[in-house]
Amino acid sequence: MDGTKTFQINPANRMTGLPTQFFAGLVRKANAQTAKGRDVINLGQGNPDRPTPEHIVKALQDAAPNPLYHRYPPFSGYPFLKQAVAQRYKEDYGVDLDPEKEVAILFGGKTGLIEISQCLLNPGDICLVPDPGYPDYWSGVAIAGGRMEYMPLTADNAFLPDYDRVKPDIADQAKLMFINYPNNPTGATADGAFYERTVEFAAKHGIVVASDFAYGAIGFDGKQPVSFLQTPGAKEVGVEFYTLSKTYNMAGWRVGFALGNSEIISLINLIQDHYYCSLFGGIQAAAAEALTGSQQCVNDLTSAYESRRNALFGAMDEIGWHAEKPSGSFFCWLPVPKGHTSASFSDYVLEHADVVLAPGIGFGTHGESYVRLGLLAPEERLQEAIHRIGKLNLF
Ligand SMILES: Cc1ncc(COP(=O)(O)O)c(C=O)c1O
Numbered sequence: 001m002d003g004t005k006t007f008q009i010n011p012a013n014r015m016t017g018l019p020t021q022f023f024a025g026l027v028r029k030a031n032a033q034t035a036k037g038r039d040v041i042n043l044g045q046g047n048p049d050r051p052t053p054e055h056i057v058k059a060l061q062d063a064a065p066n067p068l069y070h071r072y073p074p075f076s077g078y079p080f081l082k083q084a085v086a087q088r089y090k091e092d093y094g095v096d097l098d099p100e101k102e103v104a105i106l107f108g109g110k111t112g113l114i115e116i117s118q119c120l121l122n123p124g125d126i127c128l129v130p131d132p133g134y135p136d137y138w139s140g141v142a143i144a145g146g147r148m149e150y151m152p153l154t155a156d157n158a159f160l161p162d163y164d165r166v167k168p169d170i171a172d173q174a175k176l177m178f179i180n181y182p183n184n185p186t187g188a189t190a191d192g193a194f195y196e197r198t199v200e201f202a203a204k205h206g207i208v209v210a211s212d213f214a215y216g217a218i219g220f221d222g223k224q225p226v227s228f229l230q231t232p233g234a235k236e237v238g239v240e241f242y243t244l245s246k247t248y249n250m251a252g253w254r255v256g257f258a259l260g261n262s263e264i265i266s267l268i269n270l271i272q273d274h275y276y277c278s279l280f281g282g283i284q285a286a287a288a289e290a291l292t293g294s295q296q297c298v299n300d301l302t303s304a305y306e307s308r309r310n311a312l313f314g315a316m317d318e319i320g321w322h323a324e325k326p327s328g329s330f331f332c333w334l335p336v337p338k339g340h341t342s343a344s345f346s347d348y349v350l351e352h353a354d355v356v357l358a359p360g361i362g363f364g365t366h367g368e369s370y371v372r373l374g375l376l377a378p379e380e381r382l383q384e385a386i387h388r389i390g391k392l393n394l395f
Contacts, residue, residue, distance in 0.1 A: 014145070019138045022362035023054035026346065030356045038043050041377060041385045044346075046184065046251045046331070050304075054247060059289035065091030069281025076269045077278040083158035084288040085242065085257050090249035091228040101262040104233070104269050105278060109214050109243035109256035112268060113178075114140035115238050116239070116258070119267040120176050121146035128170075128177035130161060132185055132363030133371075134212065148395045149174065149297040152366045155324070158302045159188035160332075163201040171205040171340040185363045185372040186333040187326020191221060195231040202237040208264065215329035217247040217298050218248050220306045223312070225328050229260055239264045247298055248290045255279065255287045305330050312386060319390030330375040333360070337394040342368055345394075353388035 017105075026044055034040045051057075063069060082099035089095040095245045097103055106112040115134050121127060123145030129137045131150035142146050149170050151161035161179065163171075179198060181190035195211075202209045211228035219225040228240050239260035245251040258268050278284070312332065313325055323334045336345040342359035358374075360367030375382065 014143060017145075018142050021134065022135070023358065026356065026362075029347070029350055033350060033354060038354045040350075040356060042356040043377060043382070043385060043386075044358040045371045045376070046374055047376065048246060048251055048330075050249045051195075052249050052253070053290075055293055055297075056250070056290045058287050059293075060286035062287035063282035063344065066282070066285075067286070073278040073281045073284065073375065075273050075277060078281060078284045078288075081105060081284045081288045081291075083258070084160075084291040085233065089227070089229070089259065090293045092224075095227060095229045097229075097259055098262070099103070102260060102265055104265045104272070105259040105284070106241075106243075106256040106258060106268075106272075107276065108245060108251075108254040109241045110136050112241050112256055112258045113137060113210065113212060114143060115268055115271050116208075116264070116351050117141050117144040117176065119264065119271055120144075120208055123259075126170060126174040128161075128166065128174050128207065129285050130183075131365060132181060132360060132367035133178065133362065134180060134184050135284055137212075140340060147177075150364065150366075151177075153183070153186060154186070154366060159183060159186040160190060160194055163197060170281045171201070171207070174185055174205065174207045175201065176210060178212060179228070182218055182326075182328025183216035183331075184215065184329055184358065185331050185358070185367065185370075187324075187329050187331045188333075189223070189225050189328040192226050192231060195226065195228050195234065198228070199231050199233045199237055202218075204232065207237070208225045208261075209234070211238060211240040213240050214243050215246055216242060218302055218305060218330060219328040220302070220325075221327065223327065235260045237261070239268075239343065244287055244290055247301075249301070250287075250290065253283055253287070255283060263292040272367070305375050308377075308379050308382055311377065312373070312382045315383040315386035315390075319386060320395040321386070321389070332373040332375065334373055336369055336371055338393075342371055346368045346371055348394075349389055349392070352392055353385070355385045355388055 082103040086097040086099045117140030121144040125146045125147045127141045129148050130153050153159040228234050239258050243256035342361045346357050346359040357371040360370035
């Protein structure tokens with residue numbers, strides 16, 4: 001170079017078309033408040049606060065020295081891990097899965113949720129997404145150059161999409177749809193009848209269903225969440241995404257699965273052949289231990305979240321903040337007080353109560369007038385957060 005021209009990096013259109021990360025701003029504000037030395041209670045994120053159960057960590061320690069795992073693993077992962085997740089689905093949901101044809105191992109559920117759009121959508125193709133919904137669906141659709149059509153989730157329909165409200169021409173053009181129960185951000189759960197309607201709608205219009213079951217293990221009041229794959233016909237029209245992140249507090253380990261329709265599973269495996277060479281074998285061994293070992297840790301975790309939920313709602317009652325209790329996931333979907341938007345309320349409680357809540361608008365336009373609170377702190381901290389908000393006299 002002659003030194004007169006400045007070298008320019010021109011990102012691909014794919015990069016400039018990515019959705020903005022709404023919550024990055026919230027994280028910055030929370031960090032700024034912490035940097036001032038304030039005692040910030042961060043309930044705005046979805047990062048499990050407890051450690052991975054000991055027996056799973058021990059399985060990694062035992063597996064780490066094994067020279068077999070120091071070599072490249074098989075491209076689509078070790079058969080023993082696929083067998084382990086198939087066994088768990090059989091025991092928990094009575095669902096039969098062929099470990100080789102109907103299971104793909106993922107670097108966390110997130111990668112699969114992005115990959116499925118790349119596998120199925122051509123530029124301009126329509127994907128139905130829930131509003132409010134988990135923002136990673138948008139990322140995958142944007143990278144694939146697809147187009148999103150929103151399915152509103154509102155309290156009057158128990159935060160389930162109403163398929164009768166999807167315009168028939170949009171439904172006929174749609175190639176993919178995302179559903180997610182137990183739901184982030186609303187904490188709603190779905191029953192078998194909803195999944196039957198989903199299979200019927202998908203089959204009628206030729207839409208592939210991506211059921212995000214990230215919170216599948218977390219159901220309250222004695223009700224185990226239902227898997228989409230339990231519905232007759234589900235495997236013909238779609239796949240389910242499962243992850244160890246929430247069930248076993250393994251968010252940092254990055255282990256997830258796509259399960260169901262064998263053609264979609266082979267597409268996911270194919271795209272992954274180009275991106276990765278599967279996870280470290282020691283992590284796969286520990287993941288298999290999580291799935292096949294004692295499930296007491298899962299029951300304990302769910303009970304802990306339920307106690308936290310009850311403690312939180314007890315404190316909310318005291319300050320006159322009324323909301324529907326979540327029936328699953330670890331999120332509470334709470335209405336903001338009169339005179340506030342979701343963003344102004346989140347900013348206000350961060351500034352005046354040092355409590356971080358995620359503004360609902362960050363999950364879609366139908367998230368406006370709600371905030372999402374994660375049950376990811378001990379009961380006393382959750383109660384303290386509500387007491388601090390109570391002192392602001394907003395309710
Ligand atoms: C609804 C939902 N789906 C999927 C994921 C992805 O989880 P992971 O990539 O850790 O498996 C999350 C994580 O927060 C989530 O909330």
